[in-house]
Each structure stands twice: as structure tokens, then as C-alpha cells.
Amino acid sequence: MIQTVHLTKQYGKLEALHDLNLHIEKGKVFGFIGPNGAGKSTTMLILATLLAPTDGKAYVAGYDVVKEPKQVRQALGYMPDFFGVYDNLKTAEYLDFYAAAYNIPPAKRKSIIVDLLELVNLSDKADAYVDSLSRGMKQRLGLARCLVHSPDVLILDEPASGLDPRARIEMREILKQLRGMGKTILISSHILPELAELCDEIGVIEKGRLIACGAVEEVSAGTRGISVMQVKVLQSHDAARTVLQASPYVRRLDDKGSHFRFQFTGTEVDKAVLLQQLIGAGIPVVHFGESKENLEDVFLAITEGVGS
Numbered sequence: 479m480i481q482t483v484h485l486t487k488q489y490g491k492l493e494a495l496h497d498l499n500l501h502i503e504k505g506k507v508f509g510f511i512g513p514n515g516a517g518k519s520t521t522m523l524i525l526a527t528l529l530a531p532t533d534g535k536a537y538v539a540g541y542d543v544v545k546e547p548k549q550v551r552q553a554l555g556y557m558p559d560f561f562g563v564y565d566n567l568k569t570a571e572y573l574d575f576y577a578a579a580y581n582i583p584p585a586k587r588k589s590i591i592v593d594l595l596e597l598v599n600l601s602d603k604a605d606a607y608v609d610s611l612s613r614g615m616k617q618r619l620g621l622a623r624c625l626v627h628s629p630d631v632l633i634l635d636e637p638a639s640g641l642d643p644r645a646r647i648e649m650r651e652i653l654k655q656l657r658g659m660g661k662t663i664l665i666s667s668h669i670l671p672e673l674a675e676l677c678d679e680i681g682v683i684e685k686g687r688l689i690a691c692g693a694v695e696e697v698s699a700g701t702r703g704i705s706v707m708q709v710k711v712l713q714s715h716d717a718a719r720t721v722l723q724a725s726p727y728v729r730r731l732d733d734k735g736s737h738f739r740f741q742f743t744g745t746e747v748d749k750a751v752l753l754q755q756l757i758g759a760g761i762p763v764v765h766f767g768e769s770k771e772n773l774e775d776v777f778l779a780i781t782e783g784v785g786s
């Protein structure tokens with residue numbers, strides 16, 4: 479549903495995207511992860527037909543973003559990373575305005591707007607002025623806006639950024655509903671743990687290059703051969719540290735009381751050997767495993783030192 483082929487974008491001398499190849503299948507939720515300036519928004523703008531690529535191709539729902547922008551826009555809902563200022567416009571009017579822009583007949587608009595407001599939990603704000611809404615509400619309204627023409631594909635640029643934890647959870651629940659409706663979603667973030675639960679696949683981008691891509695566990699297993707491990711011991715803490723420090727595969731050992739976290743660069747066999755060494759030294763190990771749930775760790779591990 480979404481594909482980029484050797485996509486490259488230059489802003490003057492700055493290469494914001496370099497040979498980006500993405501492939502997102504129908505019904506999948508793809509998390510686009512990277513620090514500020516990585517090229518996430520640039521990629522999304524190109525896919526939304528709002529920015530021309532310098533080189534390469536991009537397709538949405540099979541349509542070429544450069545040659546068939548109209549069809550792309552019809553298939554796609556794009557939520558930018560900013561929300562404009564809307565003086566004197568009420569929530570329902572705002573959605574009506576965008577529905578009209580998509581040539582949806584007035585008779586149909588009303589029920590679409592009622593449904594959308596319900597989906598994003600803003601039914602009781604239909605008559606509130608847009609500028610009076612909280613940031614979380616505005617973000618949800620922005621999401622509703624990109625759904626007025628019921629597109630199959632959604633491109634959401636950091637929809638959870640700047641939200642408090644509660645508003646973030648609310649946004650995530652709505653995104654889960656959209657996933658349940660079979661939408662194909664490309665969503666960007668630098669708040670990584672937010673995406674882990676939601677996404678089928680993630681792609682990590684840095685300095686315009688895709689440096690890791692795949693299922694969350696695959697990426698954490700490491701295209702670059704790095705995983706993040708957690709070890710917990712009941713006692714003999716110092717002895718455990720000594721064993722871990724001695725391993726050539728352990729990096730960035732972080733020591734939190736009885737907990738250890740570290741990056742591991744060896745194979746599965748090396749991992750087994752390390753566990754044997756700990757147990758062989760008489761250390762009561764109660765936990766020894768990969769830290770899968772923490773995407774932040776994975777991200778730090780794989781982006782470490784890239785391009786710098």
C-alpha cells in the first residue's frame with residue numbers, strides 16, 4: 479500500500495533522504511522511528527504529494543505520488559505535525575469544511591461528522607471553538623480531519639508528540655481502533671515505547687537512511703547484531719558484574735542494584751555461554767533475557783554512532 483523506491487530528497491546541499499526503500503503492506507501499521515531531523519516528515523510530505531522528491535519513486539495504494547497526485551490524495555489521509563490556528567471555527571464546522579473540500583455532499587457530511595467525533599471522543603465538543611480545545615483534543619480532531627473521506631491509508635506525523643501520558647494513551651486507543659478497521663498506517667515518533675505495542679513493523683531512520691527495518695523483535699534481535707539484555711541476580715552482585723565485564727560481547731553495562739542491563743553483540747551460543755559462566759561462578763541468576771518491550775533501548779543500541 480505504501481512503497482518508496484530509492485527515494486532521495488535534497489534541500490539544496492543537504493541530503494535529507496538517501497536511497498530510502500520502504501514497503502508497507504495492506505493493513506499493516508508501520509512505525510517510523512528516528513530522532514529529530516532524521517527525515518521522517520520529509521518522507522511523509524513526499525508520500526502526501528506535498529513535496530517533490532529529488533530522485534526515486536513513491537507509491538500510495540499503487541499510485542505514483544508525482545504522476546497521480548489526485549488519486550493518491552483520495553486514497554490517503556495525512557496528518558501533519560502541526561495544527562493551524564482556526565479563529566471562530568467550531569469543531570463540527572472544521573470537519574465540515576474539510577469534508578466539503580473532498581466534495582462530500584452536504585447530506586452525507588452530517589452523519590460522517592457525527593461518526594468521526596464519536597470515534598475520536600469529541601462528540602461533546604462539536605460546538606466548542608477549535609482554538610479552545612486542549613492539545614490532545616486538537617490532535618484527535620486533526621486525526622478525524624484526515625479520515626473525512628474514509629481513506630485506506632493513513633500517514634500520521636508524530637500524532638502523540640507533546641501530549642501528556644493520558645492523552646497519549648487515548649490517542650493510542652483510537653489508533654488501535656483504526657488498525658482494527660483494516661487501515662494501513664504509517665506513523666512516526668521519537669517516543670518509541672508508544673509504538674511498540676501498536677506497530678506490526680518498525681523502521682529506524684537516521685540522517686536520511688533506513689538503518690534497521692522489520693518486525694519489532696527482528697529489529698531488536700538486531701540487523702546489526704546487537705540486542706539489549708537484562709540480568710537479575712539474587713546475590714553475589716559483585717561476582718556477577720565481574721563475569722559480565724569480562725565478556726567480550728557485553729557493552730555499556732548498566733548496574734542497578736540487583737539488575738544489570740547491557741548491549742550484547744554475540745550470537746545465541748555466546749549468550750548461552752555467558753549464562754553458563756554466571757551459573758558456573760555460583761551466582762543465583764533469577765532472570766536472564768532480552769529486553770524486548772523496551773524499544774527505546776533497542777533504538778539507542780542500533781543508532782549508536784551511526785553516521786557520526
Ligand SMILES: Nc1ncnc2c1ncn2[C@@H]1O[C@H](COP(=O)(O)OP(=O)(O)O)[C@@H](O)[C@H]1O
Pocket residue numbers: 489492494512513514515516517518519520521
Ligand atoms: N524545507 C526545508 N528546507 C531545508 N531543509 C529542510 C527543510 N525541511 C527539512 N529540512 C532538513 O531536512 C532534514 C530532515 O528533516 P525532517 O524530514 O523534518 O526530519 P524529521 O521529521 O525526522 O525530524 C533536517 O536536517 C531538516 O533540517
Ligand SMILES: [Mg+2]
Pocket residue numbers: 515518519520559635
Ligand atoms: Mg518531523
